[in-house]
Structures are given as C-alpha cells and as structure tokens.
Amino acid sequence: xxxxxxxxxxxxxxxxxxxxxxxxxxxxxxxxxxxxxxxxxxxxxxxxxxxxxxxxxxxxxxxxxxxxxxxxxxxxxxxxxxxxxxxxxxxxxxxxxxxxxxxxxxxxxxxxxxxxxxxxxxxxxxxxxxxxxxxxxxxxxxxxxxxxxxxxxxxxxxxxxxxxxxxxxxxxxxxxxxxxxxxxxxxxxxxxxxxxxxxxxxxxxxxxxxxxxxxxxxxxxxxxxxxxxxxxxxxxxxxxxxxxxxxxxxxxxxxxxxxxxxxxxxxxxxxxxxxxxxxxxxxxxxxxxxxxxxxxxxxxxxxxxxxxxxxxxxxxxxxxxxxxxxxxxxxxxxxxxxxxxxxxxxxxxxxxxxxxxxxxxxxxxxxxxxxxxxxxxxxxxxxxxxxxxxxxxxxxxxxxxxxxxxxxxxxxxxxxxxxxxxxxxxxxxxxxxxxxxxxxxxxxxxxxxxxxxxxxxxxx
Amino acid sequence: xxxxxxxxxxxxxxxxxxxxxxxxxxxxxxxxxxxxxxxxxxxxxxxxxxxxxxxxxxxxxxxxxxxxxxxxxxxxxxxxxxxxxxxxxxxxxxxxxxxxxxxxxxxxxxxxxxxxxxxxxxxxxxxxxxxxxxxxxxxxxxxxxxxxxxxxxxxxxxxxxxxxxxxxxxxxxxxxxxxxxxxxxxxxxxxxxxxxxxxxxxxxxxxxxxxxxxxxxxxxxxxxxxxxxxxxxxxxxxxxxxxxxxxxxxxxxxxxxxxxxxxxxxxxxxxxxxxxxxxxxxxxxxxxxxxxxxxxxxxxxxxxxxxxxxxxxxxxxxxxxxxxxxxxxxxxxxxxxxxxxxxxxxxxxxxxxxxxxxxxxxxxxxxxxxxxxxxxxxxxxxxxxxxxxxxxxxxxxxxxxxxxxxxxxxxxxxxxxxxxxxxxxxxxxxxxxxxxxxxxxxxxxxxxxxxxxxxxxxxx
Numbered sequence: 001x002x003x004x005x006x007x008x009x010x011x012x013x014x015x016x017x018x019x020x021x022x023x024x025x026x027x028x029x030x031x032x033x034x035x036x037x038x039x040x041x042x043x044x045x046x047x048x049x050x051x052x053x054x055x056x057x058x059x060x061x062x063x064x065x066x067x068x069x070x071x072x073x074x075x076x077x078x079x080x081x082x083x084x085x086x087x088x089x090x091x092x093x094x095x096x097x098x099x100x101x102x103x104x105x106x107x108x109x110x111x112x113x114x115x116x117x118x119x120x121x122x123x124x125x126x127x128x129x130x131x132x133x134x135x136x137x138x139x140x141x142x143x144x145x146x147x148x149x150x151x152x153x154x155x156x157x158x159x160x161x162x163x164x165x166x167x168x169x170x171x172x173x174x175x176x177x178x179x180x181x182x183x184x185x186x187x188x189x190x191x192x193x194x195x196x197x198x199x200x201x202x203x204x205x206x207x208x209x210x211x212x213x214x215x216x217x218x219x220x221x222x223x224x225x226x227x228x229x230x231x232x233x234x235x236x237x238x239x240x241x242x243x244x245x246x247x248x249x250x251x252x253x254x255x256x257x258x259x260x261x262x263x264x265x266x267x268x269x270x271x272x273x274x275x276x277x278x279x280x281x282x283x284x285x286x287x288x289x290x291x292x293x294x295x296x297x298x299x300x301x302x303x304x305x306x307x308x309x310x311x312x313x314x315x316x317x318x319x320x321x322x323x324x325x326x327x328x329x330x331x332x333x334x335x336x337x338x339x340x341x342x343x344x345x346x347x348x349x350x351x352x353x354x355x356x357x358x359x360x361x362x363x364x365x366x367x368x369x370x371x372x373x374x375x376x377x378x379x380x381x382x383x384x385x386x387x388x389x390x391x392x393x394x395x396x397x398x399x400x401x402x403x404x405x406x407x408x409x410x411x412x413x414x415x416x417x418x419x420x421x422x423x424x425x426x427x428x429x430x431x432x433x434x435x436x437x438x439x440x441x442x443x444x445x446x447x448x449x450x451x452x453x454x455x456x457x458x459x460x
Numbered sequence: 461x462x463x464x465x466x467x468x469x470x471x472x473x474x475x476x477x478x479x480x481x482x483x484x485x486x487x488x489x490x491x492x493x494x495x496x497x498x499x500x501x502x503x504x505x506x507x508x509x510x511x512x513x514x515x516x517x518x519x520x521x522x523x524x525x526x527x528x529x530x531x532x533x534x535x536x537x538x539x540x541x542x543x544x545x546x547x548x549x550x551x552x553x554x555x556x557x558x559x560x561x562x563x564x565x566x567x568x569x570x571x572x573x574x575x576x577x578x579x580x581x582x583x584x585x586x587x588x589x590x591x592x593x594x595x596x597x598x599x600x601x602x603x604x605x606x607x608x609x610x611x612x613x614x615x616x617x618x619x620x621x622x623x624x625x626x627x628x629x630x631x632x633x634x635x636x637x638x639x640x641x642x643x644x645x646x647x648x649x650x651x652x653x654x655x656x657x658x659x660x661x662x663x664x665x666x667x668x669x670x671x672x673x674x675x676x677x678x679x680x681x682x683x684x685x686x687x688x689x690x691x692x693x694x695x696x697x698x699x700x701x702x703x704x705x706x707x708x709x710x711x712x713x714x715x716x717x718x719x720x721x722x723x724x725x726x727x728x729x730x731x732x733x734x735x736x737x738x739x740x741x742x743x744x745x746x747x748x749x750x751x752x753x754x755x756x757x758x759x760x761x762x763x764x765x766x767x768x769x770x771x772x773x774x775x776x777x778x779x780x781x782x783x784x785x786x787x788x789x790x791x792x793x794x795x796x797x798x799x800x801x802x803x804x805x806x807x808x809x810x811x812x813x814x815x816x817x818x819x820x821x822x823x824x825x826x827x828x829x830x831x832x833x834x835x836x837x838x839x840x841x842x843x844x845x846x847x848x849x850x851x852x853x854x855x856x857x858x859x860x861x862x863x864x865x866x867x868x869x870x871x872x873x874x875x876x877x878x879x880x881x882x883x884x885x886x887x888x889x890x891x892x893x894x895x896x897x898x899x900x901x902x903x904x905x906x907x908x909x910x911x912x913x914x915x916x917x918x919x920x
Contacts, residue, residue: 104698104808127702148647159645162622177895183804184836185619186872187608187658188879189891189917190899194654198647215704238564242587244675244742246706282704283753286746293743344643348564376644412646419648431649435637438906439650445905446898457649 004064005043005087011060012046012088019047020057020088030069030089033076036339036385036392037421040082042069042089049094051168051176051207058205058451059174061088067454068172070201072113072143075136077340078420080147080200084455090205092142098122099208106213107165107182112142112206128213131157134416135323142206147418148198152322155241155375156248156281157214159416161197168208169196172447182210195442200418201453203446217281220248221291221310222318224267225303230254230274230358232301234351237276237374239297241347245290249279250375251322254358257329257369264328265321269307276303276374277322279315322371329369329382336384336391341368341399343406344378344415354379356405364398378415419457427457464524465503465547471520472506472548479507480517480548490529490549493536496799496845496852497881500542502529502549509554511628511636511667518665518911519634521548527914528632530661532573532603535596537800538880540607540660544915550665552602558582559668566673567625567642572602572666588673591617594876595783602666607878608658612782615701615835616708616741617674619876621657628668629656632907642670655902660878661913663906677741680708681751681770682778684727685763690714690734690818692761694811697736697834699757701807705750709739710835711782714818717789717829724788725781729767736763736834737782739775782831789829789842796844796851801828801859803866804838804875814839816865824858838875879917887917 012020022044031039043066048054061068067087074081083089095111098119102108103126110119117137119130132144133151141160143149145167150159157163166180169192180186180193196206227233233252240247252274253261259272276298280290295306309315321328330338345353354370361368361381372379381402385395403413403426413419413426428436440458443450472480482504491499503526508514521528527547534541543549555571558579562568563586570579577597579590592604593611601620603609605627610619617623626640629652640646640653656666687693693712700707712734713721719732736758740750755766769775781788790798805813814830821828821841832839841862845855863873863886873879873886888896900918903910 102806102808103702105806106702107806148645148651150645150647154645158622161645161651162618171898175894175898177898178892179895181872181890182806182870183838183872183875184807185608185610185614185621185838185875186804187610187802187874187876188872188883189658189887189896190663190902191608191621191651191654191658192895192898194651195902198649198651203650215702217704242563242566242675244677282746283749285749286742289743289745342647344646346562346565346567346642347644348562378643378645410642412641412643412648414647415643415645416647423648427649430641432638434635435639435652436649438631438635438637438652441905442650442655442902445901 005066008060008064008066008088009044012057015053015056016046021045030071030091031082033074033079033081035077035079036337037079037082040084042083043086045089045091047091047094051170054090054170054205054207055174055176057088057090058170058172061451062173062449065449065451067451069453070146070205072140073115073138075139075143076147076420077417078422080418080420080456082421092140095207101126103128106215107211108213109208109210110141111208113140115140123213127216129216131214132160132163141209145197145206145209146199146201150416152249152251152373154373155250156246161194164193164197164209164211166210167193167196167206169204169206171204172449172452180210200420200457202443202457203452219284219287220279220281220315221287221308222277222279222315223291223306223308224270224275224277224318225298225306226271227274228302230354231351233274233276234354234374236298236301236303238347240294241375243293243297245293247278247290247294247375248281249277251277252372252374252379253325254370257325257371260328260332260369261321261325264331265324267321270305277318325371326382329384333367333384335387339383339385339395339399340417341381341383341402342414342417343403343411344376345406345409345411347377349409349411350374350377353406353409353411357381357402360398360401364394366394366398368398376415421456424457424459465526468520468524468526468548469504472517475513475516476506481505490531490551491542493534493539493541495537495539496797497539497542500544502543503546505549505551507551507554511630514550514630514665514667515634515636517548517550518630518632521911522633522909525909525911527911529913530606530665532600533575533598535599535603536607536880537877538882540878540880540916542881552600555667561586563588566675567671568673569668569670570601571668573600575600583673587676589676591674592620592623601669605657605666605669606659606661610876612709612711612833614833615710616706621654624653624657624669624671626670627653627656627666629664629666631664632909632912640670660880660917662903662917663912679744679747680739680741680775681747681768682737682739682775683751683766683768684730684735684737684778685758685766686731687734688762690814691811693734693736694814694834696758696761696763698807700754701835703753703757705753707738707750707754707835708741709737711737712832712834712839713785714830717785717831720788720792720829721781721785724791725784727781730765737778785831786842789844793827793844795847799843799845799855799859801841801843801862802874802877803863803871804836805866805869805871807837809869809871810834810837813866813869813871817841817862820858820861824854826854826858828858836875881916884917884919
C-alpha cells in the first residue's frame with residue numbers, strides 16, 4: 001500500500017517538479033539542526049519558491065495527514081528542524097527575495113529565506129540596517145521569527161518580536177493569510193503576528209515578513225572592561241540600565257569564556273577575568289558621553305583596563321571575538337561537542353543565576369564557559385560534552401540544573417533559542433498547566449490535524 | 461421565568477455581597493464610554509476586588525450564557541464598554557493595588573484597575589516612570605492593555621504592547637491563567653500576552669499586569685516650531701526619524717487645531733499655522749544635542765519660531781495645551797459634540813493622508829481640527845458634530861472617509877483607540893476575510909459560548 005507521504009510527493013511534483021525530492025544527501029542535510037538531538041530523516045524535501053507553493057503543499061499534507069517541518073538555514077540549537085515523525089521538510093531557503101525597502105518608512109518586506117547577512121549587505125547603501133543579531137550570519141529571518149530570536153543588540157533595538165509588524169503565513173489547511181501590516185502600531189484585531197512569532201512552525205509556515213529597519217548610527221564605539229568578580233560586572237550592568245544609558249550592546253563573559261576568547265581570537269591587553277563588552281551608538285558627542293558615563297559607573301564597581309575601539313576594524317575584532325565565543329569554547333577541549341544552553345532571569349537575579357550556575361558547573365566536573373546578553377538578563381553556557389559514554393547525559397543533567405535555577409528565580413527556560421525538543425519538559429513548569437492548555441487549544445484551532453512540526457514545543 | 465442573568469446575580473451575591481448591584485445610577489454609569497455610541501444598560505454591575513472573584517463571576521456567566529463586559533475607567537472612545545447585549549458590567553476599578561515595584565529590574569506588577577496617574581505618582585520617588593500616555597490621566601492600565609493603547613511617548617518608549625511582559629487573565633470558563641513573565645524577553649511558547657493585549661475584552665478579563673518601567677530622564681526639553689505648510693512639517697518628521705534622533709515626543713497640530721489651542725490654552729508667541737511639538741529626554745548634553753539637530757532639520761524645511769521650554773513649568777504648559785487639544789477643539793463650536801477619529805498610515809504616506817483628510821473635511825462642511833502622533837504615522841481629528849438632526853450622520857460619514865483613505869494608503873483603521881463598535885465595519889477590509897476567520901476561530905477556541913464582550917470587534 002502506498003504511504004500517505006507518497007501521495008503528497010506525487011501530487012506536489014505536479015507543481016514543484018524536481019524541487020520535491022527524496023535525494024538521500026538532501027534528506028540527510030534536513031535531518032538535523034546545529035544541536036545534539038538525534039537526527040531523523042524526512043521522507044522528502046521540498047524547496048518552495050513562493051508563498052502560494054507553500055500553501056498548496058500544506059493543503060496536500062493536510063489532506064493526507066503528513067507532517068511538515070519548516071526549514072530555513074538549519075541553524076536551530078533546539079532541534080526545531082528535525083522531522084521527528086518524518087514527512088516533508090519544507091525548505092524556504094530559495095524564498096530569498098528582498099521584496100521592498102522603503103527608506104522614508106525605514107521598513108522592508110522580505111521573503112522568509114532571506115538571511116540577516118544578505119539583508120544587511122543589501123541595505124548598507126541606503127544607510128539602514130536590520131539590528132537583530134543572533135550571532136549566526138547564516139540564519140534566515142523566517143527562522144528568527146519562528147523561534148523569536150534576538151541577540152546582542154536586543155537591549156537597545158529589541159528582539160525580532162519588536163521589529164516585525166506583519167507576516168504572510170501559509171496555514172496548515174492551505175489558506176494563505178496576511179497578519180498585521182506596515183504601520184508602526186495598530187489597535188485593530190487580535191495580534192496574529194505575535195502569535196506566529198515564536199510558534200516554531202507548529203501553527204503554520206511564515207513565508208514573508210514586514211519589518212522595521214533602523215538608521216546606521218553616525219558613530220559607534222566599543223569597549224571591553226574587566227572586573228575582579230562576576231558580581232561587580234552584573235551590578236555595573238544594573239546601574240547602567242537604571243541610568244537609562246541607551247547602550248547598544250552589553251555582553252558578559254566569565255573568566256573561563258574570557259580565557260577561551262583571548263586564546264582563540266588572540267585578544268591582547270585583556271585578562272581571563274569576568275568582563276563586559278560594550279557598544280554605543282549615536283552621534284559622536286552622544287557616543288562619547290555614553291561611553292564616559294558607562295566607564296564612570298563601571299569604575300565605581302572596580303572595573304579596570306578599559307579598552308576602547310572606535311574605529312570599525314577594532315570594533316569588528318572585539319565583536320568577532322564575542323561571536324566566536326562558541327568556537328573559542330569548543331577549542332578549550334578538543335574532541336568535545338558543545339551544548340549551547342539558554343536561560344533568562346529578571347536582571348536583579350542575574351548574579352544569583354550566574355553564580356549558582358557556576359556552582360552547578362563546578363559540581364558537574366564539566367567545563368562550561370558563560371557568556372550572556374546581560375542587558376536582557378539572558379545568559380548562555382557552552383557545556384563541553386566529554387567524548388565518553390555518559391558524556392551527553394552528564395551535559396544534559398547540567399543543562400537541566402541551570403534551567404531549573406533560572407525558573408526558580410522567576411526566569412524563563414529560553415531567552416532566544418526556543419523550546420524545540422530540548423526545552424519541552426520545562427514548559428509546564430514555566431507557564432503552568434492551564435496556560436499550556438490554552439496554548440494547546442490555539443494549536444488545535446489552527447492545526448486540527450497536528451501536521452505542523454509535530455513533537456516540538458509540546459510533550460506528546 | 462427568571463432570566464439567566466438573575467441566576468448569575470443571585471449566585472454572585474454569595475461572594476460579592478453588595479458589590480454586585482442593579483442600582484440604576486450605577487447601571488447608567490456603566491452604559492457607555494466617552495463615545496457617541498448609543499448607551500445600553502447592563503443588567504447588573506459587579507465591582508470585583510480580586511482575580512479570583514473575576515474568575516468565579518465568569519464561570520457563572522459561562523454557565524448561564526450571560527454576557528460580560530469588562531469596565532475600567534469608562535474612557536473608551538469606541539464603545540468598548542457599552543453592554544450592547546446587556547449582562548454584567550464587570551468593573552475593575554477597585555482592583556487598584558500596585559503589587560510590586562522592583563527598582564533594579566525596572567518593572568512592576570499591578571492590578572488592572574490602577575490608573576497611569578496613580579502609578580506615576582507612586583513611582584516618582586523611585587526615579588521611575590511608566591511612559592505610555594494616551595492623554596487621559598484617568599484611564600486604567602487594564603483598559604490600556606485591552607485596547608492596545610499608546611499615545612504621545614510611543615515613538616521612543618513604545619506602546620503598551622512593547623512594555624507589558626505578562627498578564628493574569630480570567631478566562632470565560634472561570635480558569636485563571638498567567639501569561640508571559642517577568643523577563644525582558646522569552647522564546648518559550650505561544651505569545652498569549654500579546655494575544656490578550658488588544659483583544660478588547662472579547663477573550664477574557666485582564667486582572668493583573670507585569671510591565672517594564674523606565675528611568676525618569678535626567679534632563680528634558682520641549683519645543684514648538686511652526687511651518688508654512690503641513691507638508692513641510694511632515695517632511696521634517698521623516699528626516700528626524702531617519703537621522704535616528706531619539707525624540708521622546710513629536711506631535712503635529714494643523715492650523716485649525718493650533719488656533720484652537722492658542723485660544724483655549726492661552727499660548728503666546730505661536731501662530732495658527734501647522735506646528736510640531738517636540739520633547740527630548742536624556743542627559744543635559746544629549747538633550748541639547750538632539751534639540752539642536754532637530755532644529756537644524758526643521759529649519760531646512762522652513763520652520764520658524766522655535767519656542768524652547770526646558771524648565772518643567774514651561775514644558776507642562778506646552779504639553780497641557782496638547783493634552784487639552786480635544787477640549788480646545790470643542791470650544792471652537794459651542795454646543796457641538798466631538799467624535800475623536802483615529803487612523804494610522806506608513807510615515808511616508810502621512811502627508812498624503814493628512815492633506816487628503818483636510819480635503820474631506822472641507823468637502824463635508826464640518827469643522828475638524830487635526831492632531832497627530834506623527835512619529836508613529838498616527839493622526840486624529842476631532843469632528844465637531846453640529847447639533848442638527850443629520851449632524852451625527854454627517855460626522856460619521858466624514859470619519860468613514862478618513863479611515864477609507866488611510867486603508868487605501870496601506871494604513872490601519874485604528875492606531876490606538878481600538879475597534880470596539882465603531883470600527884468593526886473596516887476590519888475585514890483591513891485584514892482580509894481569511895485573516896478575520898482565523899481571529900474568529902481563536903475567539904471560538906477561548907470563548908466558545910461568546911459571552912465575552914459580544915458585539916465588539918466582530919460584526920454579528
């Protein structure tokens with residue numbers, strides 16, 4: 001008997017041609033993201049090129065009860081793109097047209113497969129940029145919407161959530177809808193845009209995005225400064241936020257991560273001690289003033305060794321080191337894999353969360369450098385997984401402890417990586433059974449057959 | 461036969477006592493907002509004091525199929541609080557406790573009946589403020605959440621949507637859930653917080669709000685400047701936004717509104733011509749720099765007569781004049797009522813929208829001064845309704861023309877007042893039939909019996 005998925009593949013070939021494929025190498029490429037979840041092969045991969053194709057393919061999958069897993073660049077850290085129940089991996093990477101950029105409105109409409117690197121290259125001549133920066137240049141903006149991504153700039157420019165004003169979404173039954181619009185705000189109707197942002201492909205496929213852009217700042221400067229203790233660094237952050245200094249980036253690296261970055265990125269003049277990396281945007285005068293204010297506050301908490309980088313090459317070097325933190329961490333222990341953890345707490349609990357995290361790391365006997373978007377209360381570790389039979393289990397155990405502590409401090413189990421597979425077990429604890437039941441009822445209302453990215457976000 | 465609502469009143473009296481009432485004066489007070497919709501009496505008014513009471517009352521209404529209309533301060537401009545199908549007016553004004561303020565986290569948790577005036581008075585000593593400012597001091601923050609309110613500060617500080625991180629919501633079937641949390645961002649689960657924000661009481665009753673606060677700026681200055689044409693004023697706004705000047709407020713008044721404000725608020729040194737009111741926040745140096753930059757840009761578009769107000773009394777006078785714009789407009793034509801219109805367009809379409817609006821006003825033969833939150837593309841008119849039999853019909857006809865033009869320019873039929881009764885007819889045109897169908901399916905999933913604020917947002 002032919003499988004339901006075969007009926008989908010055959011019918012979809014009528015309009016996708018060779019763009020729906022069972023090629024083994026392509027299925028393999030679509031079997032996992034950049035995580036440590038076990039890979040699972042999709043039955044087929046479909047490279048769609050238009051919103052209408054996405055909708056037609058979904059209608060077929062709905063008709064035949066076949067799972068659909070949206071796939072952007074495959075950079076998920078939580079298993080979002082793994083087709084745990086097989087079905088179709090719906091690849092959006094060819095939907096990479098920049099449909100419209102309006103300089104007067106400082107906004108754009110793009111297809112979901114556009115990457116942030118591609119968009120920023122396109123915008124540069126117009127004096128505009130897209131600020132949300134998860135550290136991976138390759139990720140698609142559709143994927144960023146689906147996982148409610150953010151990154152180092154969120155403290156000033158907001159996350160993807162604050163920058164997107166509208167979407168085109170293909171629904172599981174084949175309807176194609178537009179949510180939101182182009183205006184900066186609106187008070188009309190339910191906020192479907194924000195319902196789909198962060199829905200991780202479980203409600204539909206985001207195919208187009210309308211979003212705000214920002215002017216490239218006239219001036220920028222960056223600095224690294226170093227502290228005797230992690231607590232001093234965190235208290236500096238709180239004081240800077242309270243003073244309302246509009247810092248563009250404010251990143252924390254613990255002494256382990258700092259040591260790794262010094263070695264990996266050949267940073268000079270910095271020691272392996274708790275450090276903050278800053279970036280300020282504005283006019284030359286306001287950048288100078290912000291920098292001076294931040295420096296004074298930091299010095300009040302014993303900071304030393306301010307290294308200022310105002311020219312672009314120096315700034316790039318500093319931030320490249322920050323963006324390479326994951327690779328620097330991996331280089332500490334050759335042969336180890338890395339699990340990127342993600343937790344967030346209210347800012348006032350950040351020292352407690354991070355100091356507790358360091359105790360958990362010490363008790364585990366594992367290495368796990370810490371790096372954080374501290375302006376948001378968000379921090380990560382890279383748990384280095386020993387190449388031993390129980391290595392992964394020990395690493396996951398440590399990850400669970402870090403998350404449990406963040407939740408106990410009133411935090412969330414993910415600031416920006418999403419739930420996917422890895423964080424499902426925490427969702428009820430974080431939100432409560434009744435709130436989770438409401439989420440499930442929305443899922444049922446929009447995807448009654450449960451074809452959209454099954455096995456993600458919800459347990460069962 | 462007793463009516464279903466009588467069963468609710470009797471059962472609710474068991475835990476609300478005299479706080480559920482059929483008193484005629486109270487029912488009358490709860491029969492309308494600050495709009496021109498025909499008043500309708502609720503069958504009873506319930507003054508709840510806790511989230512649990514709200515949930516218990518909703519469970520009873522659900523059981524007996526009785527409509528529930530949440531009521532805050534009754535300042536809605538679109539008929540949100542009018543109980544068009546009778547039932548219970550659920551008054552939250554006694555839920556006015558400020559539950560927690562955290563200075564290090566710059567956030568607070570409040571009950572939904574807290575007003576913005578009350579909250580800001582409470583916060584002043586801590587150097588914090590709540591920025592969202594719809595112009596009415598009396599409005600409750602719960603009502604602001606329900607209608608997705610904003611106001612003059614949104615260009616810098618965002619609307620209520622960008623400032624709320626979590627809610628407590630009583631659902632129609634009596635469940636009480638918490639959405640979101642305290643962290644500045646989170647990537648876990650569907651964004652229920654933003655689904656309830658702007659849902660206008662049609663999905664449940666917001667009873668508690670967790671939200672961000674901001675530091676009171678060290679320095680502030682305000683200015684008014686005047687232009688020969690509306691187009692010059694609007695182009696100044698676009699240029700200022702593109703330069704990334706972090707202006708806190710930027711308001712447009714047309715020559716009619718400006719004339720009304722000069723007369724009503726006794727403003728000196730200003731002429732009845734198109735004008736912009738600015739406010740800048742920051743350090744003394746950055747405020748001075750922002751002001752200088754804005755002035756240079758405005759002068760490039762022919763602005764003259766900059767009036768700077770840096771001390772608080774002068775600033776207050778200027779903004780009091782702006783906040784009194786509605787009363788100033790009414791004073792132009794004694795004996796006329798006012799309809800506050802609300803529309804929003806992409807910024808680049810603002811001059812087209814406003815100049816077109818002025819043509820519509822001229823063609824109507826009515827008076828309607830224009831005032832706008834131009835940094836957002838949002839503008840209002842106060843249509844002065846002549847005390848004649850066809851006055852209201854002529855005014856509504858003009859309102860429809862203004863909205864239709866905004867929609868044709870890619871805008872939205874409400875920037876901040878909401879849909880309520882008055883804007884229902886535009887929702888399908890703005891969002892499309894299929895998107896509206898998705899909204900309805902969410903409504904059905906959460907409120908299957910349709911007891912929550914029936915007759916609002918959706919036609920039928």
